[in-house]
Amino acid sequence: MRNFLAQKEFIDIISKSQKEFEKNLKNKKLMFVYENKDKTIGEEEMFFPTTSFYHLTGVKAYDSNNQSLNSYKFYELLKLGGIDESKIEIKDKTTYYKLQILPQLMQLDRMASMIGNFTEYSLLLQTNKLVGNVNACMGFIKSEKSNMYIPNTALKEDIRDITNDRKKIVAVLKKEINEKLYKNITYLKQNYSIASILQNKEINKKIDINNVYSNNKIVDKEIYEFMFSKEKDKSQKS
16 A cells, blocks of 8 residues: 555445444454463453544544534444545554554454553553554553443554564454453464463353354364363264
8 A cells, every 4th residue: 555545535435434333343352362471361351432433544534514423423424325435534653554554453353463561652542452463553551431442543554663572362252342251263373273362261162162263264273172172072072
């Protein structure tokens, strides 16, 4: 992609990304399972409300009366195709870079490989956690209202350059906000044992262990083998 986007490209990229956000992330929770230096694993959960999408775009938007749109109205009008490109303006030069990597970040449940604490905190950029890879990352801040991490920025940066206490992500699970337990594994690090995750006592409490699945055939096979082994052990003990 070119370094600088033309004005006409703004609305096209944002509209396409909104459709992916609607399908993959809107009102969903992701649980990022990471590996510590001592090989133990932990997890961090993130929530993606409708209103968070606006903050990822780096643009300002206005209605037909030139009134500034709030994040919810922006999303709803965008969904209906009701925002004219002439009503979109950039906040600053970082908007160009945000829009270059925005489509990639809509696949965060499959593309993220690392998680860490943001180290470049300033008056211009305030975020806490970063999730992403060497090309792009999404920033999260803890909501005082919900006490959950929610997205508040998109960065075209190598996550290794702007984080500390960085950890490798070994798995990602996804669920709807109204679901009690996770059962969809969207990502599993290559050659990482699914049993290490499903047998972890703390993580296991948050997983619907009897209905866990993946759309990835290889991961689904590993889940089946784990469940088969579990049932076999159970029958041998009885």
